Amino acid sequence: MQRFTPLLIDAGRPCRHSPSDRWFTDKTYVKVAGRWTYVYRAIDQFGQVIDVLASERRDLAARRFFTRALAHGRRPVEVTTDRAAAYPRVLDEQLPAAHHVDARYANNTIEADHGRLKARLRPMRGLKRLRSAQVIGSGHAFVQNLRRGHYELGVDAEPHLRLAAAFAELAQAI
Template identity: 70%
Template sequence: MSTRPRPCPPPESAFAGFRFPPEVIMVAVRLHLRFNLSYRDVEELLVERGFEVDHVTIYRWVQRFTPLLADAARFARHSPGDRWFVDETYVKVNGVWRYVYRAVDQHGQVIDVLVSRRRDADAARRFFRRALAALKVTPTEVVTDAATVYPRVLDELIPSAWHHVERYANNPIEADHSRLKHRLRSMRGLRTDKTAQVIPAGHAFMQNLRRGHYELGFDASPATRVAAAFTELTQAI
């Protein structure tokens, strides 16, 4: 009997089992993440291109493929800077307010996003643990508002970082929140906690991609960089 090892089958594509080709799915996801469009807007744009796709299907594509794209791109992501600006904003999920923890560095790269039902030390701890584990980078300075939970959490998780609290010092992240709020406005609300996590995280991924924080699409012109990056990521997933 032969003992020669059998070749491993190639991993199944994330697009296996879908009726529409990957190119159509990726165009729909990219349009929704990149532009201030509702799912029905994207549906109409696809119909103009000869593809009849229900807006509910587009919603499901965005929910499924946005995390896959961000995960595939993480190996091409630039290391963030050492100054982190951290703050929370609010989104309404099925009529109930949720807290969105976000951070940007001094170069405008969005560090991470976490949606939480509560604004407390446990939520802040989860946010920092996620960011530190995913990025393998420890900041030397963290700028926050005057929320009382931050000193304790930062002393526990990043004791070497200087915690900076000063009026107007956190303007970079507060200004960045407005971009997310503008994007969410056309969606007319979020229905589930899962959607509330995927969409802000997808917005951050697209924002970082457009700002050049990934080694993706750099051979293309600035106007086509995002589309080129999505083509590369389509092949990766």
């Protein structure tokens, strides 16, 4: 997992659809070596996971997360977040033209999406390193995007066979 997940993600990057212009961003918490760490995630309005970042620090990670997420395609017109204090400063610096929405219940889309990551991590015996949390979070997002059809991989296959067809195409690319 640690070795091949980044290789698969890099091989699939040219086939990835560009994210839409409405983003939902939030952080969740994951235990790594017995300590709570932050996992920042962003999805677009169609459910495509844009980026994942695991960090031990909250405010510095928000800035780093948005810098990385903005490298994945076009800039969003609207960003929906919770009411965390770090977001307005970072969004004013990096996305001054974007509309920032922090209304109550507006962020339910990303909150529901966190549940899939947590359900994947629950049966595991825990994470020992921050790098493991980053790789597993990125790998989970990659597979989730493949299943939802956000890559031009396995598009000719039946929906229940899309993941196997996509990995077959990726194996030929590597």
